[in-house]
Amino acid sequence: MVFLTKTPSLSLIWITKQRNTMKKEKFKSLVSKEKTNTAQKNKERINNRVRLRESQNIAMKVLDKLDEPGWSQKRLADEMGVSPQQITKIVSGKANLTLESIVKIQAILDIPILTSYLEKKYEKLIEKIWGYFSETYTPPKKKESTKLLSSEKKEVKMAYDEETDNYSFDSDYNLSA
Numbered sequence: 001m002v003f004l005t006k007t008p009s010l011s012l013i014w015i016t017k018q019r020n021t022m023k024k025e026k027f028k029s030l031v032s033k034e035k036t037n038t039a040q041k042n043k044e045r046i047n048n049r050v051r052l053r054e055s056q057n058i059a060m061k062v063l064d065k066l067d068e069p070g071w072s073q074k075r076l077a078d079e080m081g082v083s084p085q086q087i088t089k090i091v092s093g094k095a096n097l098t099l100e101s102i103v104k105i106q107a108i109l110d111i112p113i114l115t116s117y118l119e120k121k122y123e124k125l126i127e128k129i130w131g132y133f134s135e136t137y138t139p140p141k142k143k144e145s146t147k148l149l150s151s152e153k154k155e156v157k158m159a160y161d162e163e164t165d166n167y168s169f170d171s172d173y174n175l176s177a
Contacts, residue, residue: 055097058093062091062111064111
């Protein structure tokens with residue numbers, strides 16, 4: 001006869017520990033013994049996220065200008081005095097641009113780059129304003145007016161006074177009802 005108790009048996013505890021040990025050993029065998037700097041790279045990537053976004057914004061502006069006739073990455077490289085590989089880094093958004101490089105790009109391509117922060121703020125503001133005005137207006141529901149029978153129709157005269165900018169009504173029917 002087997003008795004069930006609320007506490008696990010010692011053999012069950014031992015089996016659980018053995019399984020956990022086996023899982024740890026399997027995990028350790030899968031992990032490379034070489035030291036990697038993945039954690040450090042991830043921290044740097046997170047810290048540089050804002051810089052990367054700005055670099056990508058600059059890349060988009062440069063690419064837009066290079067789409068115009070007469071421009072190419074080679075021509076830009078020649079005019080900036082850098083290698084075509086450096087231009088490839090710039091247009092891919094991976095270059096860590098110096099202030100000198102940014103000023104050169106602005107002057108050669110005649111595009112605003114250093115104003116990108118303000119442009120983004122301005123674009124967000126415009127989107128917010130357009131979002132506010134583009135919402136469809138739904139007027140509040142009016143109370144159903146009392147319908148008049150054809151025999152009860154009354155004549156209403158309305159006049160506009162330009163001096164006071166008001167309308168006046170002459171009627172023998174109560175309009176507020």
